[in-house]
Amino acid sequence: DGGITQSPKYLFRKEGQNVTLSCEQNLNHDAMYWYRQDPGQGLRLIYYSQIVNDFQKGDIAEGYSVSREKKESFPLTVTSAQKNPTAFYLCASSKGQGINSPLHFGNGTRLTVT
């Protein structure tokens, strides 16, 4: 079955530590995205990538970093510079450059930083 796999489902870290969230897709999609969701709210775009080796900042990129070395993979690092990292993180992908293409989502990683 084609889809997006995010791992782990739950992640716990101490304040001051960097942490990397995994996102892998086997849909052969060009574009990939990272969103953050806080309780009772919508999704806010962190980073997106429309092609391998290229990515763009979204609305809330500060304190986050990404890489796109392979088409299938788009890992997100939450750095110690992110002031409020506890959140639900969702990875998505879409066909082509993403315009007029629906997003396919993984089931998310819930990150708790204490």
Place this chain on the structure above:
Amino acid sequence: SQQGEEDPQALSIQEGENATMNCSYKTSINNLQWYRQNSGRGLVHLILIRSNEREKHSGRLRVTLDTSKKSSSLLITASRAADTASYFCATGYNAGKSTFGDGTTLTVKP
């Protein structure tokens, strides 16, 4: 910044009734999409409607788009308990990225 805003924030209905939720947005768009999110899960795409379309159907779902009013509505007919979820609109434009609203939480009581 949030582009789409859903209304109402929460909606509670009985099974078999229709549910209508609305989305308003601020700037020109290429398309508008509706997604469903079950608690603690990722979002599932429901319908994409392009800016030159006015209405689209998929099973029990009907979406309308009024670009002059910058608004869209999602109608779920003959609702079921399994339709209980949060529903989000997302507006897509030339940057190739979609911007989401805060969602409508729908509860369908059996």
